[in-house]
Amino acid sequence: MTNAATERTAAELALGETPSFEELVDRAALAEMVHSFFELFRLPIRVFGEAGQILADASEQPALYAYLHTSGAGRRALADVVTRVKTLDPGRESEAMFQCVTGALYQISSITYDDRQLGRIIVGPYLPPGSGDPPESLTALDPKLDPARLRELLAEMPRGRPETVTQIVRHLTKTLDLILFSGHKAWLTSSMHLASVRESFRDLSDKNAKLQQAFDRLKELDRLKSNFLATVSHELRTPLTSIIGYSEMLSEGIAGDLSPDQREFVLTIHEKGEQLLELIKGLLDLSKLESGTMSLRKADVDVVPVIRDVAQTLTPSARKKNVELQVHADGVLPTVWGDAERLRQVFLNLTENALKFTPDGGTVTLRVLPSYMERPPDDDAGFVLMATRRAAVEVRVEDTGIGIPEPERNRVFDAFYQVDGSSTREHGGTGLGLSIVRRLVDAHDGLVHIEENAPRGAVFVVRLPCRRTTMA
């Protein structure tokens, strides 16, 4: 497998170039064919390549030509004939007739394949039946040549009717064309086979190298990150756990009775401690998502049980706030391709928010419905093909709370962003929840956006695609 062969193949494949005659036809087989032609018709035949090289030859030198070779003028005349029949342009019709000094005829037919001239077939010299006298061009050639001898030798020349010879050569050309086509096909098949194997190999090595690179990078990143993350989480959480634990014990009076003021202060310490812990957990999640070190364990997930589980988890806090929490999931739903635990986190976050921002007497509804993802986000090529590209599941978290004004709807997904800073004090929270939601949804190739809920409240709409089926 030389380099040149590869390049040839690539160029061939790029534009369907035709290989040369010799690449398409077996020389020995061609010689055999030409020979059997000669056996059958007794007409001299030669096949030349486009560069003038002889590819097959089944002809004996006629005795007349041997005799002419004994004379200088005869030799020159014959050399001229050879040049003429090898270079004569058969033109658009692809066939021509040439008459040489001896009066003998040559039938010249070009071999074309795919509109390209590959060579020529030359049949001759031969004489039409009946012709006897040497033409003047022959007798006048050299006075040293004996006219009687010429006449005698001329009579021994191969004979054929020009129309018949033309027919025979046409048939031969057609046969040869078929052979060329088969040869081309075989040639293409084998070069394609070779090229495909090479391409597969190249592709695999490429992928391997990329995987190795990504693996090395991730390993390094993982080492750095997880070191850092492990340290942070350990170093921060350990003391924080103590703060939370001891303040809780204090508030419960384990270390002696507290005055109402003392109790209130201790409870504040406890509450802020819990908040800080939440913040640290959120930051950890976020940085894992950002660094790409959060590994999702994807499988076909039925979303409905996930949603029901979220609702069940949050029912107590909904009751406490006197907010009604409902789940609607009807009809047949496809499974989505995702990590059930992370999806649970998404809907827990959204539902917590909905409950948090919905006042007493309100309703929070979790709705699951079949849907589809309209198109890949960044490209509109092939819309008609991609439009219904992937089936998806839509989850709507609807509340009747304070709502989110239009201009804020994108910004709430930024880390730490809260619509009303003062609400932090009222509602608590870190402002990290939605940025985690967005990143998790992204990691599932999904989309999340906010809609208005009439007459009041907000709707968070999450769409998660189903698995891409492989080609049939």
Added chain:
Amino acid sequence: MQIDFGARELTIKLVYYGPALSGKTTNLQALHRAADPSAAGRLMTLETRDDRTLFFDLLPLTFRDKMGLSVRLKVFTVPGQVIHASTRRLVVQGADGVAFIADSQVAETQGNADSFMDLKENLKASGMQLSRMPLVIQFNKRDLPSVRSDDEIATLAAQGREPVYLAVATQGEGVVETFIGLLHLTWSGLDAEHDLTRKFGFDARVFIEEVASKLGSQRSLPELLGTCVGGALDVLKPEAVR
């Protein structure tokens, strides 16, 4: 594309892409059948015993204009089966235009989309961009019962930018239309890039009409181009092609 100024010869490569069994080979067969013998060479099919395309099909078409310019069109198909990914990548190399043959059956919707993604990736792997590739889409097998509706396709097509054709390749319906749409789009793109009209003193409209008539169509070019559905017609105007 290959240009040989000396021989006044131009070779253009067109590729029929799509999922397995969507009708790519059938399209080429119908083109071959429709084409005047003076224009079409033999249709070469490299296929396996079970009729599936192994490597590709190749239909060579040659047209000569009055000025002596000869245009050689090499029309390829790709094998749709997943395992032939490397072959698809090879065949698509150097393509000047692509006809995407989709199977209209509802059940094939996902297969079409997957194959389209595959096209995009394979072009990218060969350093080409789908968004810059002259592209027409054909929804084939319109004669089958459970196909996506004309309305649905028209609505979606109106939102996309590629011309979309409906076809029954087995009956030759929509085949020449798809091909002429592709040729027109491809030529406009190549012309804009290489200034062919000026260099060769070539009338594209006359040429494409000539091709259409050699493919047995009596209709005028605007009429032929007008058979695509959706609002994508304007991409067929040369000035709309970058």
